[in-house]
Amino acid sequence: MKPRAIGKRRPYVRPMAGWWRRNPFFVEYMIHEGTAFFVAAYALVLLVGLVRLSQGEAAWDGWLLALKSPVSIGFHMLTLVAMAYHSWTWFNIMPRTLPPIFVAGKRLSATAITSGGLAATAMASVILLVVVWRLAA
C-alpha cells in the first residue's frame, strides 16, 4: 500500500499580472502616479533651456522659438492639466500621511489639510504668474 499523501492541502496562489486593471481605484492610482512623468518631462524642458542659455544668445533664442511651436504649446497645455491633477491627488492623500495635528486643542480635519494644501498651491501659482508676468513686461 502506498503511503497516503501528508495532506490534501494545495493552497492556490492567484497571479498578480495586470493587478492595476482589476479595480477602478487602482487605475486612478496608476494615472495619478503617471502624472509624475509630466513633472519630470517639464523639469527636463527647463533644464534644456538652462543648457541653451549657457551656449550663448543664438542657442537661447532657438530654445525660445522652439517653445512657441504648436507642438510645444500643446505639450505645455497637457503638462499643465497633468500638474493640476497631480497636485489635486497629492493633497487628497496628504491627510493620510500626516500625524495628527492639533490646533487649539482640536484635531485638524482631513478636509482642512487638503483644502489648505490646495489653497497654498493656487496662491503660489498666482504669485509666480504675476511675478513672471511683471519681469517679462
Added chain:
Amino acid sequence: MSEIEKTIPIEVLRYRPEQDTEPILQTFQVPFTDDMSVLQGLQYIKDYLDGSLSFRWSCRMAICGSCGMMVNGKPTLSCKTFLRDYYSAGLRIEALAHFPIERDLVIVMDDFIEKLESIKPYIIPKTPRALSEGEYLQTPAERDMYEQFSSCINCMLCYAACPQYGLNSKFVGPGIMALLHRYNMDSRDGGAEQRMELVHSEDGVFNCTAVGYCSEVCPKHVDPANAVNINKTESAKDYFLRFVMPKGAKSGAAK
C-alpha cells in the same frame, strides 16, 4: 410577484484542491429578500444548493472579522454587504485577494497571524508595576492618539486592498502596521523600540507606495495608510538622527 420570490444570480469562485487544478466560477440562483446579506446568500447556497461550499463566518454583525471576501472585486465583509445592492444583475464572490486560497472562499491566513504575533500586540510596561500601585491612568487626549487604530478586527480586507502586499507578501502590510502603531502610541506602553525594528526593516513601511485603498475598504474606519505613513516619517527620522545622536533617535519617542 411577491418579494419572497425574487432571485439573484450569485457567482462564486470555487476551488476544491482535490478536484480542481485552478479556481473555477460557479453560478447559483438564490432567492432573496431585501434584508439579506451576501453572507446569508452564501448560507442559502450551503444549506439548500451545495453543501460542499466552504467559507468562514461567525458573528454576522461586522465585529468578528471572519467573513471578508471579494464582492465584485472589492474587499468587503459579506455580513455587512447586502444582496439588494446587486439586484438584479447579480454579483461575483471570490476569496480575499492576495492570500492563497485554501478552499473555495477560505484563505490561508498563517502569514497574517505570524505577523500579528511578531509585533507584540499587547501593552509592554515601561517599568514593572505591582498590583498595589493600582491601575494605569490615561487622559482622553492620550487615548485619542491611538483609539481609531484599536478598532481593528483583523478582517484582512486591507491586505486584499493592498497591491504591494499582493506583489510581495513579506511586506508587514497595512492592518498589522496599524496595530503596531496602536500600541506604540499608547501612553501606557514602553515597547515601541522593540517594535520599530520591523518598521525600519526591508519588509517594513517603505514597501508602501501610498495607494490608500486599505483605508477606503476598512469596515471599522481604521486608517491603516495613516499608521504606515506616519511610521515612514518616524523611520526616516531615525535613519538621519543616528548621525547626530550617539545612540540613534528613539523612534518610539513619537508620543
